[in-house]
Amino acid sequence: MSVTADATTYPVDQRNRVKRRHDRGFYDHATVHALLDAAILCHVSYVVDGQPYCTPTLFWREGNHLYWHGSSASRMLRNLSDGQPACLTVTHLDSLVLARCGFNHSADYRSVMCFGQARLVEDAEEKRRALVMMVDRFFPDRTAGLRQSTAQEIKATAVVVMEIERASAKIRAKGVADDDEDYELPVYAERLPVQTVIGAPEPCPRLLPGVARPANLAGYRAGRLLEEALAEAHVQAYAPG
Amino acid sequence: MSVTADATTYPVDQRNRVKRRHDRGFYDHATVHALLDAAILCHVSYVVDGQPYCTPTLFWREGNHLYWHGSSASRMLRNLSDGQPACLTVTHLDSLVLARCGFNHSADYRSVMCFGQARLVEDAEEKRRALVMMVDRFFPDRTAGLRQSTAQEIKATAVVVMEIERASAKIRAKGVADDDEDYELPVYAERLPVQTVIGAPEPCPRLLPGVARPANLAGYRAGRLLEEALAEAHVQAYAPG
Incomplete structure (x- = not known):
């Protein structure tokens, strides 16, 4: 199977090719970006002295770049500052699937894995802009009404950027899918939907x-x-003009 | 800061010590296990030829062991079969926090990172038992009523086990936490709760x-x-007797 990279598709190599269940794999920008922009939480993998780490963090996408941040003192960010291979993954869990045999128990999900070289944002203007979008990508125009960041706060915050070199999305969205002959069995099966929802806002007392x-x-x-809400905010935050 | 390992606390070294915001770090079994048992989805990090991968997968805990599974043909599982360092992370997102300055924007969350050596389950009896618990840990006693697994299905399913050698939990649960002087500012701030909930079950048509x-x-x-529901099922599945 060969996939051609063009303006709207990420190139595919052995890092990001969906090997298992390749019918569930997608490489086009539209699918990859939609899954990223619908999330605020990701997990980033990186390696220190041969030991893999899997760190949860808030992140956002701007074009083909992914940004996340943390303390200038953090283990993850210190080790990524000089350009390190990383993998950033987002997963949306959509259901649990109870089938008629153990093997067909599954889950519906939408996930995306992005590969690239993570590096520390060191340019002052790029960092200033990233610290604005770190808030405004989720809450458009919010920064303008906040107490402005101090030099110390800016210094204490490290921002990491990773250009997406390879990416693949994987989607299962079919609920119960049993073997043909198993539908004749008197076994209960269901799709159990799972959703992540917003609760009632709690204004600061x-x-x-x-x-x-x-x-x-x-x-x-x-x-x-x-x-x-996250996808809508992303559109607003990066709307032309 | 020194943490003593005993029967109820995971040992701490530089792999799992919570360096940033160490007031948010926990190493006791009760906290670590509760966060794991409240989840079905994790992200596993591993390294292939220096490239880190971050793979979402379903998993469960049994004592100090974590199990996950996949196809015998998968990239992740092939590379873990002979005992490879891995990091398994679970994150519960509890809120988005809108503060009075950009720096104090945050999120409430509960996460746990577990470190160990992942290896393929090759013993036939251990694998048979794991394939039962893969279903019954989430849906107690369900396997007994299902169409039994075929030899081909068992062969096609790889099960990975990792003993937890190190673990750390990190919890933020304080909502808006602004700098003292910022509370005098006319800026709106809130905690926006986030919950992952079950939808109406969809019986197979x-x-x-x-x-x-x-x-x-x-x-x-x-x-x-x-x-x-997941935590309750775990208690039922592993109840004594």
Whole structure:
């Protein structure tokens, strides 16, 4: 199977080719980016002295670049600062699948693995911009109304960027899928949906009188799928103009 | 800071010591196990030819051992079969935190990183038992009522086990935490809760007449936190006797 890389598809090699269940694999930008932009949490893998680490972190996408941040003192960020191979993965769990035999028990999910070289953002202007988008990508235009960052805060925050060199998405969305002959068995089977939803916002108890929830947070409303609000905010944050 | 390892605490070294925000770090079995048992999805990191991979997978805990499975043909499992260092991480996202400055924007979360040597389960009896618990840990006693696994299915399924050598949990659960002087600012701040919940079960449309949902799936009910149902099932599955 050969996949041609063009403007809208990530190149495929043995790092990112979906080997198992390749019918579930996608490499196009639209699929990969949609799964990334519907998330705020990722897991990043990196290697220190042969030991793999899997670190959860908040992240966001800007074009073909992924950004995440942390303390300048963190183990992960110190080791990535000079350009280290990394793998950033996002997974959306959509269901548990109870089948008629153990082998067909499964889950519906949408995941994406991105490969590249992670490096510390050292350019002052790029870092300043990233620290704005770290907030505004999730909550558009929020930074303008905040107490501005101090030089010490900027120094204490490390920002990492990784250009996506390879990526693959893997999607299972078929619920119960038993062997043909097993449908004749008197065994209960179901798809059990799983959703990550927003709860009722909890305003800080120390808000000053008259300070109300800004209208542009309306997308983050109780009961809504978190991924919908995140994807919508991403579109707003990076809208042309 | 020195942490003593005893029967109820994982030993601490530089692999698993929580360096950043060490006030958020926990090493005791009770905390680590509770976070693991409240999950079905983890991310596993491993290294192939210097390249880190971060792979999402279903998993479960039995004592100090973590199990996961996949195809005998998968990249991850082939490379772990002879005992490879791995890191298995679980993260529960509990909220997004909107603060009065960019630096204090954060999230509430509970995560756990486990380190050890992953190896393929090759003993036939250990593998048979693992394939039962792969289902029954989540849905107690379910395997007994299923179509039994074929020799081909057992052969096609690889099971990996990793003894937890080191582990650390990291928990943030404080919502908005601004700098003292920032509470005087007219800036809106909130904690935005996030929950992963079970939806309405979707019975397979091809159930035979009279086949009803078993009573022991009652814990998986619409609107319940997935982690509650998973933790409850773990207790039932591994109850003494």
